[in-house]
Amino acid sequence: MDAVVVGGGVVGLFAAYYLRREGVDVAIVDGLEPGEASRAAAGILEFTRFKINRINVVGYPTAYLSMLSKGAARIRHIDVKWILAYIRSYGKDPGERVWEAVREMGRFSWAEYRRLAEERNDFDYAEEPLYELVQDVEAEAEELKRDPLRPKFEVGELDGKQAVIYLEAAKLSTDLAVRRLREEAGARHVPAFAETVGDGFVTAGGKRLEADVVIVAAGWRISRLLGLPVAPFKGYGFRVRPSRRPNAMFIDLADTGIAVVPLKDWVKATGRFDLDSTDDHSPAEKVLAGARKLMGYLEAIDMAVGYRPCTPDGLPIVERRGEKLVVAAGACRLGWTFGPALGKMAADLALGRAKTTAFPSSRFGL
Numbered sequence: 001m002d003a004v005v006v007g008g009g010v011v012g013l014f015a016a017y018y019l020r021r022e023g024v025d026v027a028i029v030d031g032l033e034p035g036e037a038s039r040a041a042a043g044i045l046e047f048t049r050f051k052i053n054r055i056n057v058v059g060y061p062t063a064y065l066s067m068l069s070k071g072a073a074r075i076r077h078i079d080v081k082w083i084l085a086y087i088r089s090y091g092k093d094p095g096e097r098v099w100e101a102v103r104e105m106g107r108f109s110w111a112e113y114r115r116l117a118e119e120r121n122d123f124d125y126a127e128e129p130l131y132e133l134v135q136d137v138e139a140e141a142e143e144l145k146r147d148p149l150r151p152k153f154e155v156g157e158l159d160g161k162q163a164v165i166y167l168e169a170a171k172l173s174t175d176l177a178v179r180r181l182r183e184e185a186g187a188r189h190v191p192a193f194a195e196t197v198g199d200g201f202v203t204a205g206g207k208r209l210e211a212d213v214v215i216v217a218a219g220w221r222i223s224r225l226l227g228l229p230v231a232p233f234k235g236y237g238f239r240v241r242p243s244r245r246p247n248a249m250f251i252d253l254a255d256t257g258i259a260v261v262p263l264k265d266w267v268k269a270t271g272r273f274d275l276d277s278t279d280d281h282s283p284a285e286k287v288l289a290g291a292r293k294l295m296g297y298l299e300a301i302d303m304a305v306g307y308r309p310c311t312p313d314g315l316p317i318v319e320r321r322g323e324k325l326v327v328a329a330g331a332c333r334l335g336w337t338f339g340p341a342l343g344k345m346a347a348d349l350a351l352g353r354a355k356t357t358a359f360p361s362s363r364f365g366l
């Protein structure tokens with residue numbers, strides 16, 4: 001059997017990995033080096049928490065508007081279909097069956113990262129608490145109690161600043177993990193962007209590729225390829241060497257909005273949640289300025305740009321769209337957290353081992 005995976009982000013790489021384990025011959029079609037687009041991420045794994053993806057809960061638009069007014073976010077991308085689907089899904093709860101499927105994604109992904117790290121921990125995987133520095137610790141604790149995944153947390157402080165401490169977190173180096181995944185996936189890379197995708201075929205770089213199955217894992221660009229409601233929330237990730245190394249991984253929600261993850265040989269600092277598909281990456285400067293505010297003088301090693309592919313309800317889309325066509329995208333801010341589960345679901349659909357998932361696009365009524 002052979003397969004073409006369109007998009008070599010973390011989801012496409014995991015899909016390729018699980019297909020290869022079943023003896024499938026896989027080619028990854030991507031105009032970028034596989035993994036490059038997912039490298040920007042902080043690498044915080046939140047297996048039992050979904051709060052960060054709940055962009056359609058009542059109150060979120062006000063919070064985002066406040067970020068816009070302070071210049072902490074910006075909008076440079078308008079997709080009418082996405083906005084209409086957002087309005088329809090606003091304030092709606094998907095129900096316990098879907099939350100149980102999300103919990104299962106967390107359990108599976110956690111076990112898989114542990115297994116990969118036990119085999120060889122060449123991607124700085126570690127399980128440790130995540131500190132969230134917040135202005136109102138009581139309000140944040142109340143919000144976490146409403147998280148449908150029921151995360152374990154406590155209230156405390158980090159370096160004298162009040163924090164909510166999420167106890168079931170883990171971290172990895174995305175820069176090292178993409179290297180490992182590329183090697184594990186062992187897929188042939190076709191360096192081109194797909195122009196069209198269809199049942200068992202892809203056109204890319206003016207050529208037509210055919211395969212027993214095509215998996216489209218092209219992040220937010222599935223909105224262009226298949227008309228699905230997935231929007232690009234752009235962010236930036238810097239690898240830095242600070243003079244003041246932080247004692248723990250944390251997200252500074254009280255002030256800068258920057259996430260900081262100390263790793264073996266560098267610290268990852270990430271930020272911004274801009275609805276932005278342009279090539280103007282100037283807000284990256286603000287991320288670096290925020291990182292300097294938090295850690296003092298620092299040397300920047302490099303910077304990567306990424307697009308969190310968000311559906312209107314923050315849940316992914318994983319489905320079969322034809323005999324030989326599967327889609328997996330829309331992980332929003334949790335693509336690394338749920339990457340193994342999303343890749344496995346896509347591979348199972350491709351292999352005919354599953355027919356449906358809890359995450360069809362039909363929920364948007366398009």
Ligand SMILES: Cc1cc2nc3c(=O)[nH]c(=O)nc-3n(C[C@H](O)[C@H](O)[C@H](O)COP(=O)(O)OP(=O)(O)OC[C@H]3O[C@@H](n4cnc5c(N)ncnc54)[C@H](O)[C@@H]3O)c2cc1C
Binds near residue numbers: 006011034043218237
């Ligand atoms: C700053 C930042 C911080 C983040 N932090 C975290 C975190 O701490 N924890 C976490 O779990 N997640 C985090 N995320 C989210 C995570 O990175 C995303 O959810 C994840 O990258 C989505 O994976 P994906 O494979 O679906 O899409 P992408 O990573 O966007 O990859 C899609 C791939 O498809 C390719 N592609 C697009 N169009 C085509 C085409 N036409 N033909 C061929 N290929 C195509 C792209 O080039 C790309 O390689 C963060 C994201 C950002 C930006």
